[in-house]
Amino acid sequence: MTERGRRRRDSDGLQSRAWLYVVLALGLILMVVPFIWMLVSSVKPEREIRRSPPTWVPETVTVDNYQQLFDRLDFPTYFFNSTLVATVVTIGNVVFCSMLGYALAKLDFPGKRVIFTLVLGTLMVPGMVTFVPLFVLVSNMGLTNTFPGLFLPFLVGPFGVFLMRQFFLGLPDELIQAARVDGAGELRIFWNVMLPLCGPALATLAILTFLASWNNFLWPLVVAQTEDKYTLPVALALVSIGQNATQYGLLLAGAVVVVLPMLAVFLALQRYFVQGVAMTGIK
Amino acid sequence: MRRRQAIAAWVLALPFVVLFAVFTAWPVISSLFMSFTDLRSTDIQTPFATNFVGFDNYVNVLGDPLFGKVAFNTLLYVVVGVPLTMVLALAAAVGLNSIAWLRGFFRVGYYLPVVTSIVAVAVVWRFLLQPESGLINQVLGFIGIDGPDWLNSTTFALPSLIVMAAWRNLGTLMVIFLAGLQTVPREMHEAAEVDGAGRWQRFRYVTIPMLRPTLLFGAVITGIGYLQFFEEPFVMTQGGPLDSTRSVAFYIYDQFGFGNYSFAAAASYVLFIAVVALTAAQFRLLGERR
Numbered sequence: 157m158t159e160r161g162r163r164r165r166d167s168d169g170l171q172s173r174a175w176l177y178v179v180l181a182l183g184l185i186l187m188v189v190p191f192i193w194m195l196v197s198s199v200k201p202e203r204e205i206r207r208s209p210p211t212w213v214p215e216t217v218t219v220d221n222y223q224q225l226f227d228r229l230d231f232p233t234y235f236f237n238s239t240l241v242a243t244v245v246t247i248g249n250v251v252f253c254s255m256l257g258y259a260l261a262k263l264d265f266p267g268k269r270v271i272f273t274l275v276l277g278t279l280m281v282p283g284m285v286t287f288v289p290l291f292v293l294v295s296n297m298g299l300t301n302t303f304p305g306l307f308l309p310f311l312v313g314p315f316g317v318f319l320m321r322q323f324f325l326g327l328p329d330e331l332i333q334a335a336r337v338d339g340a341g342e343l344r345i346f347w348n349v350m351l352p353l354c355g356p357a358l359a360t361l362a363i364l365t366f367l368a369s370w371n372n373f374l375w376p377l378v379v380a381q382t383e384d385k386y387t388l389p390v391a392l393a394l395v396s397i398g399q400n401a402t403q404y405g406l407l408l409a410g411a412v413v414v415v416l417p418m419l420a421v422f423l424a425l426q427r428y429f430v431q432g433v434a435m436t437g438i439k
Numbered sequence: 440m441r442r443r444q445a446i447a448a449w450v451l452a453l454p455f456v457v458l459f460a461v462f463t464a465w466p467v468i469s470s471l472f473m474s475f476t477d478l479r480s481t482d483i484q485t486p487f488a489t490n491f492v493g494f495d496n497y498v499n500v501l502g503d504p505l506f507g508k509v510a511f512n513t514l515l516y517v518v519v520g521v522p523l524t525m526v527l528a529l530a531a532a533v534g535l536n537s538i539a540w541l542r543g544f545f546r547v548g549y550y551l552p553v554v555t556s557i558v559a560v561a562v563v564w565r566f567l568l569q570p571e572s573g574l575i576n577q578v579l580g581f582i583g584i585d586g587p588d589w590l591n592s593t594t595f596a597l598p599s600l601i602v603m604a605a606w607r608n609l610g611t612l613m614v615i616f617l618a619g620l621q622t623v624p625r626e627m628h629e630a631a632e633v634d635g636a637g638r639w640q641r642f643r644y645v646t647i648p649m650l651r652p653t654l655l656f657g658a659v660i661t662g663i664g665y666l667q668f669f670e671e672p673f674v675m676t677q678g679g680p681l682d683s684t685r686s687v688a689f690y691i692y693d694q695f696g697f698g699n700y701s702f703a704a705a706a707s708y709v710l711f712i713a714v715v716a717l718t719a720a721q722f723r724l725l726g727e728r729r
Contacts, residue, residue: 173538176534176537176538177538177541179534180531180534180535180538180545183531183534183549184545184548184549186606187548187549187551187552187606188548188551189574190552190560190563190564190567191551191555191563193563193566193567193574194559194562194563194566197566205572206572207572208571208572208577209577210572210574210577248458251454252454252455252458253455255451255452255454255455256451256452256455256456258451259447259448259449259451259452260452263444263445263447263448263451264441264444264445264448265444265445265448265449265452266445267449267452268448271452271456274459274464275459278463278464278467280663280714280715280718281467281711281714282663282666282667282688282707282710282711282714283667283688284667284669284688284691284692284703284706284707284710285466285467285470285704285707285708285710285711286463286466286467286470287691287692287695287707288470288473288691288695288700288703288704288707289465289466289467289469289470289473289704290462290466291695292469292483292700293461293462293465293466293469295483296483308458308462309462311458311462312454312455312458312459312462312463317455341443341447342443342444342446342447342448343447343450343451346447346451367554370556371554371555371556371557373556373557373558373670373674374669374670374673374692388556389556389557389558389559392556392558392559392562393558393561393674396558396561396562396565396674397674397677404566407562407566408562408563408566410559410562411558411559411560411562411563412559414556414558414559415555415556415559415560418554418555418556419551419554419555421554422547422550422551422554423547426547426550429550429554429614430546430550430614
C-alpha cells in the first residue's frame, strides 16, 4: 500500500470513528433521558412539572414530593418489606442452587439426569402456567398476606442451578480428588474446598436474584393484601392507578425511591451483571 | 465410596428438590389437571367437588372473540418487538465492539433500563407520553409535529408499548451479543479485508454467520419474553384503550381475577404451547444451516 493510500485510510477511519461516537452518544441520551427527566421532575413543585415548555433545570427545588411519599404513604415499611423479601430469596437461591449445582456438576448419583432435565425444562414454562395453582396452593397453606407467602415460591429457581453448575464444571476435578485422598468427607469438600472458589459466580447470582426479587411485581400484588405487607413496586403501582394517578410529583418521587437503590447497586457492581448475562447467555 | 458420594449428592440436592417440587413442578402439573376441570375460586376449599369437563375450557378459550383479539395483539408484540429489539441491540453491540475508549461507560448507559422496576419505568414513561405536557410531544411540537395522545389511542398505544419494551430489553441482548462478537476471530475480518470486502460485506458475510448461535439464543429468549408480555400493558394502559394493548398473559390474569381458575389454566397452557412452537420454529429458521 502506498504512503498516500494509507494516510487516506487512516483519516477515513478517524472520521468514521468520530461519527460512531456521535451515534452512540445520541443513543445513550435516548436511553438515559427518562431517568434524568424523572430525577429532575421529582424535585419540582407540581405546577412546574406541568409547565410547557418544560424547564430542564428546576426553577424551584423542593423535597415536598418526597415528604408526602414518606408521610402519607408509609414508604419506609414498603422499603423494609422489599428488602426483607429480596434478602431471604437471595440467600435461598445462593445456598440451595450452589448445593444442587455442585452435585450436578461434580458428583455421581441416581436421578441426576432426571433432575437436570426437569429443572432445565421449566425454563420454558410461562409464569402464567404456575401462577394460578401457586396461588391456590399458597392460599390453602394459609400463607396469603404473609412474608413466607411472598418469598417461599422464589427460594429456588432454574437460573441459579444453571449458573452454578456451569461454574463448577469449570473447576478442576483434581482438587476434589486430592481432598478425598486427604480423607475429607464429600460435604466438607463442597463447603471448605469448592465453595470458596466460587466467589464471582456467587456474587453474580446474589446480585441478579436480589434485583429480580426487588423488581418482582405480579406475585406480591396478589399475595400482599394489606398495606403492611406491600413491597415497593406494589405500592407504587397501586398509587399510580389509584386516585393519585395524576399527581406526577408524588409518583415520580416514588419511582425514584424504587429505582435508585438498584441503580446504585448496579453502578457499583456492574461487572457482575455483565458477567452473569455473558455466563448464562453463551453456552 | 460410590455410595457415600451418592448420599452426599442427595443431601446437597434435597432442599432444592423439595422446594422445586412443591412450588414449581406441582403447580405445572396441577395447572394441566385444573385445565380439564370446572374449578372456580369458590371451590378452592373443596377441590374434590369439581368435575372433569374434558376439553371444554380449551374450546371456550379458543372460541372467545376476546382471546382472538389478545392473541393478535401478542402476535404483534412478538413479530414487531423481537426484530426491533434484536436490531437495536445488535447495532449497539457492533458499535461498542468497534470502540475501545469509553466502551464501559456506554455499556453501563445502554444497560441501565434493564435493572429498573417496570412499575417505576411505567410511571416515568406515562409522564413522558402525556399528550400536552409530556416531553415527547413537546419535542415533537418543537419540530412542528402535533403528537397524539399516545396511550389513549387505539392506533398508537400498542406501538408505544413496543418501543418502551425495546428500550427496556435491548441492554440484556446487547451484552449477550457483545460476548458473542468477542468470539469472532480478528483474523477472519483481516482476511476478508485483504480480499477486498467492504465494511458492510464483512458484517454480512463474516460477523452474522459467526454470530448465528448467539442470534438464535437472543431470538429465543426475547421471543419467549414477548409472548408473555404482561407488565407493560398492565401498568401503562390497563389493557386499553378498547383492549388494544391487552395481551394473552393479561387475559389469563383477568380470568384468574374473575375467579375462573380452570379457564385461566387452560388459557395458560395454550400460551405454553405457543412458547414451545415459537422456540421450535426459531430453531428451524435460524439454527444450523449452511
